[in-house]
Amino acid sequence: xxxxxxxxxxxxxxxxxxGVVIRQRDIGEHDxxxxxxxxxxxxxxxxxxxxxxxxxxxxxxAQLFGYxxxxxxxxxxxxxxxxxxxxxxxxxLRQDVVKMALASxxxxxxxxxxxxPEDAWNYQRLLLNTLALLExxxxxxxxxxxxxxxxxxxxxxxxxxxxxxxxxxxxQDEGMLFLPMRGVxxxxxxxxxxxxxxxxxxxxxxxxxxxxxxxxxxxxxxxFSFRVGEESLERLNFVTEQYLELHTNTASKALKIYKELVxxxxxxxxE
Ligand SMILES: [Zn+2]
Numbered sequence: 138x139x140x141x142x143x144x145x146x147x148x149x150x151x152x153x154x155x156g157v158v159i160r161q162r163d164i165g166e167h168d169x170x171x172x173x174x175x176x177x178x179x180x181x182x183x184x185x186x187x188x189x190x191x192x193x194x195x196x197x198x199a200q201l202f203g204y205x206x207x208x209x210x211x212x213x214x215x216x217x218x219x220x221x222x223x224x225x226x227x228x229x230l231r232q233d234v235v236k237m238a239l240a241s242x243x244x245x246x247x248x249x250x251x252x253x254p255e256d257a258w259n260y261q262r263l264l265l266n267t268l269a270l271l272e273x274x275x276x277x278x279x280x281x282x283x284x285x286x287x288x289x290x291x292x293x294x295x296x297x298x299x300x301x302x303x304x305x306x307x308x309q310d311e312g313m314l315f316l317p318m319r320g321v322x323x324x325x326x327x328x329x330x331x332x333x334x335x336x337x338x339x340x341x342x343x344x345x346x347x348x349x350x351x352x353x354x355x356x357x358x359x360x361f362s363f364r365v366g367e368e369s370l371e372r373l374n375f376v377t378e379q380y381l382e383l384h385t386n387t388a389s390k391a392l393k394i395y396k397e398l399v400x401x402x403x404x405x406x407x408e
Pocket of ligand 1: 323326327
């Protein structure tokens with residue numbers, strides 16, 4: 138669909154971006170401020186006047202999680218959405234409260250990390266791939282959560298070193314420990330030297346370590362292609378959450394909501 142540009146405006150005032158709506162904030166009765174993760178310029182905020190009006194041409198193309206091509210006008214203080222054309226709406230994510238909460242958490246984490254504009258396309262690809270698999274139920278949502286979290290940390294340069302034991306270089310050990318504060322591994326032989334009273338340690342059984350290494354080191358095209366057992370998945374989620382809590386301060390409300398939604402379901406399964 139051709140996008141018309143108002144001839145009275147300077148050409149330099151218009152930019153065309155492909156972006157995902159990672160946040161939205163209502164302003165008054167009809168307007169919204171959208172936060173976009175754009176491929177071209179990283180994270181941008183843009184006002185979307187009239188988007189909440191029934192007849193708005195924008196509303197179907199700029200919903201939360203929606204991936205669209207946007208034409209923005211760059212004013213003196215902010216961007217304004219002139220038009221948008223949906224590429225993928227992620228409509229079904231917004232129809233499921235659990236998926237909606239988890240997807241919102243992914244977007245919160247992305248906002249917290251705020252990728253530099255020159256790397257933004259990599260981050261956007263990770264977010265889009267994760268949202269697509271979540272929407273289509275093609276992976277366990279808990280697995281998707283850990284993949285997204287670790288891979289995002291890796292892109293941002295916050296990944297731990299899980300190649301081998303930090304003391305002796307051992308690759309595999311039944312009693313391998315993860316030291317989340319330092320972001321390193323420690324085998325059972327090296328533990329007496331590397332682990333002190335105040336050191337936080339987390340056992341990582343071989344299957345969990347294998348999953349962690351896959352997430353951190355697999356090429357993009359194989360990132361989501363691995364299976365992990367139920368027990369290992371629980372452990373994987375625990376290790377991931379612990380590391381994130383120690384190294385970031387996201388305080389995501391969406392994560393709190395997600396946990397409240399899934400915990401009662403888990404308790405029921407156990408009973
Ligand atoms: Zn060692």
